[in-house]
Amino acid sequence: MTITITAFERSPDRGRGLARDMRVRWALEEAGQPYEVRLVSFKTMKEPAHLALHPFGQIPTYEEGDLTLFESGAIVLHIAERHAGLLPADANARARAVTWMFAALNTVEPPIFERSLATILERDEPWYEQRLRALGDSIRKRLDSLSARLGDADWLDGAFSAGDLLMVTVLLRAQASGLLEEYPNLAAYVARGEARPAYQRAFAAQLAVFTAAAAG
Incomplete structure (x- = not known):
């Protein structure tokens, strides 16, 4: 069965690999699974056909047969659960990898994403600088703990896993703030993720969409 995912027709990240379809593309590349991409506009995302796939009108979505x-x-x-390469075979290691997936999205990402939104939506507000400082402090608390846990290891828990995949995509968004530069081991960790061939293929595919949209 063909896997089809949705992605932005014109991504607001301007081809930097920050849109969330990047995570899915990367996972499919790591798993060696072919896929097709259906590009959607912001208008299309709010129409009934797309809302039937994603009730909140966002991307990405994933379709495979009747799933x-x-x-x-x-x-x-x-x-990760259905294809080799993203979760360990050992049950305990597998559970830890899933824990890191949740940690990336529920603990580390929220203040990083909030800061990126603030730089767009609150730049002209009188509280802008104070807001950035507060969010910066929140991000540093998370990065302090993550940096200490990673130490000098290549990956979070032994071999590369879906936990690392999600964590790297989260940390990529922190690069624009300059905060990641304060943690050399985390910056090196992100660079290792970006150097993976599967990441490179996924990034090239997403960048090609932006390039084509910009040319058009």
Whole structure:
């Protein structure tokens, strides 16, 4: 059965690999699974056909036969559970990898994403600088703990897993703030993720969409 995912027709990340379909593309590349992409506009995302796939009108979605999924973390977990390469065989190690998936999305990402939104939506507000400082402090608390836990290891828990895949995509968004530069081991960790061939293929595919849209 053909796997089809949705992605932005014109991504607001301007081809930097930050849109959440990147996580799904990367997971499918790591798993060696072919897939097709249906590009959607912001208008299309709010229409009934897309809302039937994603009730919140966002991307990505995942379709395979009679299965439809939304939420990038849930999609990556589905891929990891059904194909080799993203979760360890050992039950305990597998559970730890899933824990890191949740940690990436529920603990580390929220203040990083909030800060990126603030730089867009609150730049002209009188509280903007104070807001950035507060969010920066929240991000540093998370990165302090993550950096200490990672130490000098290559990956979070032994071999590369879906936990690392999601964590790297989360940390990529922190690069624009400059905060990641304060943690050399985390910056090196992200660079290792970006160097993986599967990541490179996924990034090239997503960038090609932006390039084509910009040319058009």
